[in-house]
Amino acid sequence: MIPGDDLLRLDHVTVRLGGREILTDVSFGIGPGQFTGLIGPNGAGKTTLLKVILGLQPVTSGAVLLDGAPRPARDASIGYVPQKLGLEPDVPLRVRDVVSLGLDGHKFGLRLPSRARRELVSDMLTAVGAQRYADARIGELSGGEQQRVMIAHALISRPRLLLLDEPLANLDISSEQGIVSVLARLARAERVAVLLSAHDMNPLVPVMDRIVYVAAGRVAVGDTEEVVQPGVLSRLYGQHVDVIRVHGRILVVAAPEGVDEAEAAAEDAGVVR
């Protein structure tokens, strides 16, 4: 792909924090409407990478380009769903208030209620399947319900790129599938590019167009078949890893030192999950 066609492009991004390199020479692009999985173990640098794209984390070197130009300080074309809200049930925000803040929560002063806004919020809640609890307080909802609401919050301002930080972490299987299908549907229908971080790629394999695999601060980019291979991932991790495919699931496991590869694969297949 020609770099100019990318909605988002990271160009040789390196981030150093307190003498430690969190991200090393990361380059990749995301095209309009693409569904990209940002996959990697905990602590690999996924959240830092998302914060770099959001402009919350300054880069040590390299550039973040939106439509080929440096990312502006204030940009409505990126929507963001953070990992965890951690709100008390006392916080006086109903689900519909949260979604409404997605339109103009960054503005000063008061606003008058309007029917058009109410309908827009209501439509958005229906689109993510959260209409049922529109009047509940956000702090009273389960993790999966909160994720749906935050997706609606992020999408109501019609961004072209949606970033989600571990939206599937700590969800039960049915909520997990619900969120993935909502995202896949909206990405197609609204032509929103989605970049979603996860430590387990399996729920995303059916919907991912591309994978950005992060390990030890470096990335490998391509489609799942290209990237999720022992050779590529071993180079990324800097140690030998095996990729095991069982019952349509993909497991990435480290081979213990001094153990024969095949043996290690067999052992780990039994241990992991």
Added chain:
Amino acid sequence: MHYVFEPGFFTSGPVHVALALGTVIAVTSAVVGVFTVTRGQSFAGHSLADIATTGGSGAFLIGVNQFWGYLAFGAGAAAFMEMIGIQRRRGRDVATGVVLGAALGLAALFLYLGTQYSTTTGASFSILFGSIFVITSSTVPALVASALLALATVVALARVLLLTSLSPDIAAARGVPVRAVGAAYLMALAVSVALSAVIIGAVLSTALLIGPAATALRLARSPVKAVLTAAGIGVLAIWLGIVLAYDSFYWPPAGRGWPVSFFVVTLIVVGYLAASLRRSDRPAREDNESIDAEQACSPA
């Protein structure tokens, strides 16, 4: 009628001032308070009140109106807290023990020295527990102006504060100057604490700030309704407190009215408890029972 409003209530000048000023300050405190509770900064409010006590005592010692002492120390403390980031969770314990203890110790010294050098009786009492019936008329314009300023700040920042409460990262990504907004809010909080210190006393000022807000957050679901409910509760508590304090002049010991602060704070607590009872009547959502129970157990 006479059983509720004792003779002279409606013709008393100090009562008029108390009612009018009480209303303005109760509304300001309640509205600011909703955001204090929402942002989890009740602790900051309490610290500001302790430090304002020192300021009020110091002002008394050097013969300046106490309000300026409350305001100067409160605003100074707010700036300091913002600078070292103490309004956030970490580091609170140490600050509570050391700094706030020292502030109240200093207040004790100032009050002791002040009462030695002046013949003003009851100064200690009015600094610690308020003096709504003896407001110096020359400070009224400054009090009202400060209240309106704090109120205007919070109203202007309302949406941004809510977005920041939802997620500081989202707010920052959307271009909100999160740090500056937090600092502006903390200043409004300091002003509001200074104001309620004038009417119900420095040590009790957080009651007017947190009480109506916490009660309203249990009763109203949306932000707008929570703010209006809090303001209503605050005003009601002040009005009833003033009426009861006036009436108490005829209660034992006859001829010595009870302090307004006592009534206001008691009414606020009763209101909060009533709201809590009402709330626990409501059945918990089945899918969230465990979460609710967990949060109910953890200290607020």
